Amino acid sequence: MDIEMEMVPLAHYLFLSATLFVIGVVGVLVRRNAIVVFMSIEIMLNAVNISLIAFDRYLSLHDGQIFSFMVMCVAAAEVSVGLAIIIALFRNKPTINLDEFNIMKS
Amino acid sequence: MEPITAPAIDLVSLAPVLVLSVFGIMVLVTDLFIGKDKSVLVFISLTGLLMGAISSLAKYNLPVHSFNGAYIVDHLSVFFTFIFCISSALAILVSVDFNKREGIKVGEYYSLILFCTVGMVLLASATDMIMIFLGIEIVSISLYVLAGIRRNDPKSNEAALKYFLLGAFATGFLLYGMTLLYGSTGSTKLVMIASAIRNGGVASEPLLLMGVVLLIIGLGFKVAAVPFHMWAPDVYQGAPTPVTAFMAVGPKAASLAAFYRIFSEAIPQLSPSWEILLCVVSVITMFVGNLGAIMQTNIKRLLAFSSVAHVGYLIIAIIAKNSLSSSALMFYMLTYAFMIFGTFGIVILLGRKGDENLEIENYSGLAYKHPVLALSMTIFLLSLGGLPPLAGFVAKFFVFSAALKEGFLILVIIAVLNSAVSLYYYLKVIVFMYMKDPVKEFDITLSPMTLFVIAISIFGTIQLGIFPDSIIALAQAN
């Protein structure tokens, strides 16, 4: 198993992770649907997880695995809170288009 | 395989976290079995906060490292734990009457504040990035819910959504930064990171630096530094007023403590690279905060921008990173807690059901109907503006002196200039209170709890201004 892994250098994983992260960022910037924006944020978090695990594997460390567990957990908690907020929002104003939430501004 | 020996567990040093968590759960569970009257929950939460504050003294001979160097009890963390407990207690006290008036009848409100406090204590005591991340998330998630606790109010909803989406977005950056730091130094522990950098054990310098930039973004968002501050005015405006006050003090203090710890303990060696970044952030934060506040007509937005400006001053303490600056940071946050809760206490008192009277115009002529309230507000605002001999001045003086000691002359000049500008908009409110005729009748119910908070805040603001020495001595015992 190790031999197979060695064949793919660390940089490739980091590259994948960075790409995913940027895809997430761009998603947040260009999409209007709150749920999709939210999904993009999850992509960012998971991109981070990829780096964490890759670092662990290549530098023979362990903390990153724990870290990624925590990230997943926290992400789940955020999902539930986020969905709850979006549902509460939807009840008052039946839309999830972010551009329509603009009561407060200077 | 070998049996794994149990890691060294030091529950005593974790005492405040445990106590607060237990009380938080207790509030949650009790709420299930009681009726509409939530005063017993208030009592439990206040007891919990008191116990939490006391339990933070359980360790002496500081600093104590525990959990394999992931957790520390030192003067910084104990002092900050006290600030958190005080600010959460004040937040609960101002909420009582507010919630009654506005019909917020959810018991989770109090437990969320307690859980949030747990997160803050973790943040101030963590010396491991995983713990810091957990702390930040516990705080943030509680705040997302608290901001949107008025489920039927579109403003509150919007505030929660904005805060949540942007907060999660910022968390992504923060995490990525932590990952890069971890990847290039091989550890999540702050001390180990520092030693890796010192001993040249850095795998990739560019990744490390990029990690630092990402960290600044993530933490900058949590403390509302420019340009990551834009959520603050909207969220402060939309959230229920006691939550706004709470947000402006406790979580901000906690994030600043973590900010300080990371930058002074993990990556002090890199200061030539990040000093300039933080200087830029600090300067634009001060300017945007103060300039933004000038034109505001809503008191909550005004205070939001003013709190952004205050973060600008506080970042200076992080940049200076000497022993004076850490005690300055602690002292500043303590005084800030009193000033903010005092101000918001009065803002809450002035509101009525369905009409919160948040326009500055509504403060016209307050001095004639309620001279004592107007005087208190004046004291808080002048203290926020840094007028001696009030607490705000001493705090600012401390931070600026710490920076001067490290030779940041220009930064300090800009900061002093900014605090001169800031007085302009604080004065605007005072002008309205003292020098305009009332636009409408004041219909103020002098609720005892809120008055109590205001009284404590007045005492704190004046006491810390005229006799700050004992507290300063505590803050710099390390």
Next chain:
Amino acid sequence: MLESYLGAGIMMLMAIGIAGGMVVMTSMLGPKREFADKMEPFECGESPIVSPHQRFSVKFYLVAVLFVLFDIEAVFFFPWAILFKQLGMFGFIEMLLFILILGVGLLYVWKRGGLDWE
């Protein structure tokens, strides 16, 4: 010094390029001929009878959220299960505490009525 940034720089540029490229490409390459019939929802040649946007009951979301929460907590059981023997009594007690806290959460959800379908 700058060379070492080169790699990171190229990586960033490519990452941005790919992500941005995908957004730009879809809008550029995708055909955009729009006419009335095309914008109609397609239902086997028939005109649609009801709006396709059916609302799911909020209950589904609630259950989904609760499921996600409790499900993800299970992730912490895996390391414990793998090292069950080595961790011994310490691990066992820790896990009991963990489950206890989860149980309090479950109790809360139950009493709040989160598990009632009707």
Next chain:
Amino acid sequence: MLLKLTGLVPLFPLIGCIINGFLGLRIGKNAVGLIGAGAVGLSFLTTLFIFAGLVMTPVEERVFEQVLFTWMSAGDFAVDFGFQIDPLSMTMMLFVTGVGFLIHVYSIGYMHEEYSFYRFFAYLNLFMFSMLLLIMGNNFLLMFIGWEGVGCCSYFLIGYYFEKKSACDAGTKAFVMNRVGDFAFLLAVMYIFNIFGSIDFTTVFHAAPEKLIYDGETVTIITLLLFVGACGKSAQIPLYTWLPDAMEGPTPVSALIHAATMVTAGVYMVVRCNALFALAPLSMTTVAFVGGGTAVFAATIGMTQFDIKRVLAYSTVSQIGYMFLAVGVGAYTAAIFHMVTHAFFKACLFLGSGSVIHGLHGEQDMRKMGALKDHMPITFITFFVSTLAIAGIFPLSGFFSKDEILYHALMDGNVILWGMGITGALLTAFYMFRLVFMTFFGESRVDPHVHPHESPKVMTVPLVILAGLAFFGGALGIPLFHGWHVLHNWLEPVFHFDMASALEHSAHLLHEQGKHAPSLTHLLEPAEHNLWVEVALMALSFSIAVAGIFGAYMCYIKMPHLPASFTKGQWGYDLVKNKYEVDELYDETIVKPTLEGSTLLWKEVDAKGIDGSVNGTAKTLGWLSNHARTFQSGFVRNYALFMVVGFISLLIISL
């Protein structure tokens, strides 16, 4: 020991403020007045005791520090909350509490009709407290507290008539302009802390010659910053425009804060820091020229005003300019001397004008006054005496103090400064007598519905006392013979500065930096006292004052009669006509150009230039603020975009 009473001096007004502020409405007006004035009276009495104590101590030991508690300490840095009593602060305390007490008494009468009488006295007492803190503080920070405190009280008192929008604007303007000065002051304090590691007066001034290079960059920056602070508080060019506007406040406030005490705080501060200024010749020159310039400039504007209080306000600006002129040429005693006499006569003038306004039921326009001397004799006499004093007529107080300043300006070797001073003296005599003539002499132009009346005793008694002080105050500093100058002998120890050793130190410091120290031995030559020059100057300045008065007489007594004599027709027509032509000539060639020029100065430079720049700054801030607001669009995605842009910018900076 009497000196131990020091802490009580500021305590009394503070207690008065608290009682009046919180219980004022309940205890009734009489009690409020009694407490307000009584508190200041008590602190004046205490000050007298302390003064006696200080006089009894030997000259070398006349510095007494009383530390109440440690205000804050951090690391190696500690600030005490303590008071410093030395001849300088003693002098200030005496006249501040003394004049303050009189003005408090006067206010009881003047403000009696006001609804929020108690509020006024609470502010006034708070002001006294802050002012005493400013004077007595033993370190820069405590001085700064007092400094900000008096600013705050001044702001509240200017805006006392809050119904008037102009009053509010004036208050805000005063506060903001003061903040500019305060900003500089605070920077200077921090700079001092940075260099000396302490902000105690004694420590800093003691260490100054050892740590600072004569004419070095550091000391110049520090002193200039301090001076900018002083400019803000003492209304000097370019930060003076708030003071005339500040006249929107009640008249006793103008007398106490904007004439006698607060506005002279800047002078006090510079004098207090004489050990620093002595090392910075460039700053000294700046101080002198700004002072001299202000003295002339404000005086010219004073000639064009018709509001009785605004004339006095510009006069105050001008007189403080004199004090700075004195400080700038190193004549510290002269500056303090003039400050004291100015406090006497200017307080009397303001209170007198208040009495006039009171008697005319609120009229402030001099064009609607005239011939009041018969209606209000006491006011008139006291006012006249003070006017003579400010105009510099022998042997009144103003004559001696102004003359001393002019003498030192000339002896310092700068004829331009002296010229400024003498021009200012001429203009002062002119506009002050213009004021007197328009108000008390000539035809009555008073609104027929208004019946002028003399003010009650509680107002006139302070006037009489102040006029007496204005008359005899000059005795403090009779010049000519060594040893007669009481004030000089008294203040001497404070201004003692060992220039020789300072130069030695700075030469040493320069040497350490590898630079060559310039030879500055000429600084060490003792200044000689030239008796005859002084006598000649006295005669000159006396005649200048008389000339000014004569000018005013010509313009404002003679000319206004002309239309009336025409209607009466017959007697002495030719004579009058001849007179008229003389007057006309005089008017055309001298008065009119001067007046026009000064009006132009007032309209263009004052209103557009300086006010304009203040307003411009406010506008720019508003504009920036508006732009900052447009970013705050309310759209989540914009905010996210901003974060990303911020990230990229930081990344770029970090490379």
